[in-house]
Amino acid sequence: MDARISPSYSHEKVENPSFLDLVDVFEDLWRNYIFSPVWLLLNSPHGDIAAMTILCSYFETIQSYMSGEDSNHRSKEFFIKGFCQVFHSESAGIEDAATAIYKHIRCGLAHEGMMTHKVNYSRAGAKAFFLTYPKNPNGSLNTHAGIASIILNPLRVYQGVEQHFKIYLGKLRTAEDMGLCQAFRQTAERLWAVGTGENIVGMSEAEYLGCA
Template sequence: MEHLVSPHYDHSKLESPSLTDLIDVFEDSWRGYVFGPAEMLLKNAGGDAAAMTLETSYFEAIAIYMTGENSEGKSKQFFVNGFSRCFNASTEGIETAAKEIYKHIRCGLAHTGMLTHRVNFSREGAHAFYVTYPKDPDGSLNLRAPAASIVVNPQRMHEGIMRHFEQYINDLRCGRSSDLTDAFQKAISLLWGLGESENIIGMTEDKFKGRA
């Protein structure tokens, strides 16, 4: 029985894959299974939280592909890494903000299906995220304290992720960095199980399709 490995490619694409084949499947999977559905949700009233549920998975995942390392037991660390790469690692306090976004947005959505009470979302904000912190007596922001509030613009978040994804795909296809390519291929080895036997489904095709 034929099966697809991504929306537009079947299993033959990965039988003896070239680097281009691997990039094709990776790109097609993210566009077809995550970004496309997220864009559909963003077009509908009430779809913002569901779109964020899909797209907050990008940050941890892209850190795996960009480092070639396994995130098992290090989900928060990899999320912060990926978020910082996506939304300007040079910005002051970006990692601190990423930890709060991990806690209140990513984990809220993943664990309870809801954003935590500290999060609001609005399409009005000019930036993807606004994180508010308490102030010290001298008037400076206390970045050591928990965030007082987070406002996220789901559309801006999507746009930021897409800019990063498009650049990453372009860099892989152009071969601009051997380190980037090597890390991508290591991640593929960790995650995709290439060369392993196919999954065993314990029934005939007729039984599977209800014909027997």
């Protein structure tokens, strides 16, 4: 039975891996299992919602790799922090924006299969997201009232996520930040159970294929 840890690598790659072995597997997993299918969806009629369903997993995941911590029971926190890493802004409202996107896009897709009624999507916008707010009587934005709507450009989201991924990979491969590298190793070894061997399948290949 051909058991692989990623499209290009068998489990032998992580039996006693170097740091770059782990980076190779990480890159292979995300490029081939996530980004390639997302690109196909974005180039398919009506594929944007399915593409966003997959892409939303990046923010929580990348924060786990960058921090070296487990996101279990901390999904919202990790999503917001990861989103702010990808779509970095000096604006004080970026975390509020990330919180709204978590609620109306990520949770809508994860729990209801669709984004909430406050989300519109269009590829015409120059940015990945536009958030609108109610206005005060004097015409200023009332940012404390919560968002009125989110306008989402799935193609721009994909481009932003992929660009962040490339930059992150570059930092790992050059080992310019040892703290970042150590955090990555901790998460990779935990997620892939490095050193524990392949999963045990309690049947022969013939039994599995229904030939026994």
